[in-house]
Amino acid sequence: MSTKLGMKHFWPFFWKLANPKVFMRWSGLCLPWIIALTVLCLGTGLIWGFFLTPDDARQGSTVKIIYLHVPSAFIAINGYFVMVLGSLFWLVRRQHVSVLVAKASAPIGMTMTVIALTTGAIWGQPIWGTYWVWDPRLTSFLILFLFYIGYVALWAAIDDQDKVADLTSVLALVGAVFAVLSRYAVIFWNQGLHQGTTVTIADGVSQKNISSIFFQPLLLSMIGFGLLFLTLLLIGARTEIRAQRLQVLEGLERLK
Amino acid sequence: MIQLFTRDVVLSVRSGGGFGLALVFFLILVVLMPFALGPDQSVLAKIAPGLLWLGALLACLLSSDRIFGMDYEDGTLELLATSPLPLESVYLAKAAAHWFTTGLPLSLAAPVFGILLNLNLEVGGVLCLSLLLGTPALSLIGSFGATLTLGVRRGGLLLSLLVLPLYIPTLIFGALTVNAAALGKELDGSLIPILAITLGAIAILPFFSAMALRANLQ
Amino acid sequence: MLKVSNLSVGRGRISLLNDVNFMLKAGQALVLRGPNGVGKTTLLRCVAGLQDPLLGDINLEGSVAYAAHAEGIKGSMSVFENLKFWADVYGGSMTEEVLLAYKLNDLAQRPAANLSAGQKRRLSLTRMLVTGCDLWIMDEPTASLDAENIALFYMTIDSHLQAGGAALLSAHNDLNINAETLDLAQFCKARSIVTSNFDEPLE
Incomplete structure (x- = not known):
């Protein structure tokens, strides 16, 4: 492998991953390292965040749920993004691995949405005085959850693998358009009380809405959650590929 | 395209499946509401715009799994797919026929049913207008959902699971417009987002629906 | 009018017919024969453009009308x-x-x-x-017809062919028309499966 991994080298390699064998080899090689990194980042980030930062002046120790809430929300959205990209690649390039990655991404993203909503509710009780408000951001996440459910349910409803891959991909793309539309409709519908985005990255410079004492462990747990997503995604996709292989081998056996 | 639209309208009028049923379902929903919420006139007037929009939306959804279902089962869809008519047009014609037999009568009936919920006629006019602009989007989205669940046995429940989240933006803008009118505000272009969703649905959904139909006919 | 070369068709991922080759000129009819389940309908659906073939080419000139088993009558x-x-x-x-x-x-x-x-x-x-x-693709057109109507069918096909049309028919028994017959049983020997590289050992 060349030491300079420029874009020129990246894309040909990326497309090669669409071959199940290549994908299995590379994901198998990377997985132990990614798991180790996940444990390291998530462990450090969460322990640092939970035990080694002071309580917030106003919010007390409740603020510490932020180390679960913000990263899970971040992954919930990006999981949907991965799902849409995988679906798009399938419709354009007709290679199974991409749609299997999309399929694997959905339940992870869905779970992350539930985690984000639950931790948000637990945090909201003492701070806002209620578990749930119809705030735009909360509402958008609930809607995102509904979109995830639809996608997963469609996968479960049809047996023919190629057909269901097409249909779920179409749903993912149309769903993405309507999810974005819902987001803006909901903002229009109710200006909310949720605080602004916690971490915004603009022009490569981190602008912080919270003080850096909380920010550093938060960043670490966000990276940790990102790696956790990658780990689960790879394991999920590898399982799906093995299931496909099993189907093909069974088919071959029946032909003999 | 026109021939398919006309045929679908004729079929739904003759078989009595979609045409009257959605309207009656809408009426029953409106009649049940006061039983659930109490007969207080001021409460009913306050929630009437939202209820009527929601009722119209559910009535639209209820009839959408038959849009392609009948033609799929009796083989017509296969024959249409091999005809010179592109599947995009098949989808548009069928969605249009669905709107003509459900969305249009629902929109016109909504202000009349609104009287039962103490909705004044002026707001009723805005409600009718917003439904006229919004129900085409509901029919288009419902038909799109129907192309996805075509081969699924008893796909009705799955269809609502897929379609209801897609209805959210239309519902939000629709109900928002009528609620604002009920508070005595000017329209001020609040119908534009509804129209935009309908036009956007016309622009993108035929392409994706045709793709889904093709996959389902494989 | 129709040229089918090296065509493989199947249901799901398993191929039913392999390496099918035939040609159809204007004024000709071809009867695809074979027992139930051999893949007649699948082949016709592929030619009609409803289904993608697993392999091979279908070259088609002129307009096509397809009549399936399900008649699509309202x-x-x-x-x-x-x-x-x-x-x-x-x-x-x-x-x-x-x-x-x-x-x-x-x-x-x-x-x-x-x-x-x-x-x-x-x-x-x-x-x-x-x-x-121009081209009629008909799946078991004579099913549930009596002798008199089968005769009418033969007459209609004849006049269609004479007018420069063509017909691709399927049947599980003999059709008494002036047409070549292609027995599909010969194509279903080497059945295979579309593996999309999933059959390669993974690790």
């Missing part, structure tokens, strides 16, 4: 209305004479729901006439 419309609809869809013309081909003229105004199986089949055969297409 029971609440009359025989005439059913035919008129398809004539409109194909941009063809609907005349009273067309009804004579299968003697449907007396039934023209009857709701299609009240037709017998044989009458429905005659309606679906008449449908091919109103499409005005």
Whole structure:
């Protein structure tokens, strides 16, 4: 492998991953390292965040749920993004691995949405005085959850693998358009009380809405959650590929 | 395209499946509401715009799994797919026929049913207008959902699971417009987002629906 | 008019027929023969463009009308209305004479729901006439027809071929028409499966 991994080298390699064998080899090689990194980042980030930062002046120790809430929300959205990209690649390039990655991404993203909503509710009780408000951001996440459910349910409803891959991909793309539309409709519908985005990255410079004492462990747990997503995604996709292989081998056996 | 639209309208009028049923379902929903919420006139007037929009939306959804279902089962869809008519047009014609037999009568009936919920006629006019602009989007989205669940046995429940989240933006803008009118505000272009969703649905959904139909006919 | 080369077709991922080759010129008809489940319908669906072949090419010139097993007849419309609809869809013309081909003229105004199986089949055969297409692809066209109507069918096919049309038919028994017969049983020997590289050892 060349030491300079420029874009020129990246894309040909990326497309090669669409071959199940290549994908299995590379994901198998990377997985132990990614798991180790996940444990390291998530462990450090969460322990640092939970035990080694002071309580917030106003919010007390409740603020510490932020180390679960913000990263899970971040992954919930990006999981949907991965799902849409995988679906798009399938419709354009007709290679199974991409749609299997999309399929694997959905339940992870869905779970992350539930985690984000639950931790948000637990945090909201003492701070806002209620578990749930119809705030735009909360509402958008609930809607995102509904979109995830639809996608997963469609996968479960049809047996023919190629057909269901097409249909779920179409749903993912149309769903993405309507999810974005819902987001803006909901903002229009109710200006909310949720605080602004916690971490915004603009022009490569981190602008912080919270003080850096909380920010550093938060960043670490966000990276940790990102790696956790990658780990689960790879394991999920590898399982799906093995299931496909099993189907093909069974088919071959029946032909003999 | 026109021939398919006309045929679908004729079929739904003759078989009595979609045409009257959605309207009656809408009426029953409106009649049940006061039983659930109490007969207080001021409460009913306050929630009437939202209820009527929601009722119209559910009535639209209820009839959408038959849009392609009948033609799929009796083989017509296969024959249409091999005809010179592109599947995009098949989808548009069928969605249009669905709107003509459900969305249009629902929109016109909504202000009349609104009287039962103490909705004044002026707001009723805005409600009718917003439904006229919004129900085409509901029919288009419902038909799109129907192309996805075509081969699924008893796909009705799955269809609502897929379609209801897609209805959210239309519902939000629709109900928002009528609620604002009920508070005595000017329209001020609040119908534009509804129209935009309908036009956007016309622009993108035929392409994706045709793709889904093709996959389902494989 | 139609050239099929090295065609493999299948259901799901498993191929039913492999390496199918045939040609059809204007004025010719071809009967695909084979027992139930051999892949007649699948092959016809591929040629009609409903289904993607697993491998191979289908070159088609001219317009195609397809008649499937399911006839797509609307029971609440009359025989005439059913035919008129398809004539409109194909941009063809609907005349009273067309009804004579299968003697449907007396039934023209009857709701299609009240037709017998044989009458429905005659309606679906008449449908091919109103499409005005060059190539007719018909899946077991003679099913549920009596001897008299089978004779009418042969006559209609003959006049279609003489007018420069072509027909691709499937049947599980002999058809008594002037056409070549292709036995599909010979193509289903080397059945295979589309593996999309999933058969390679993974680790």
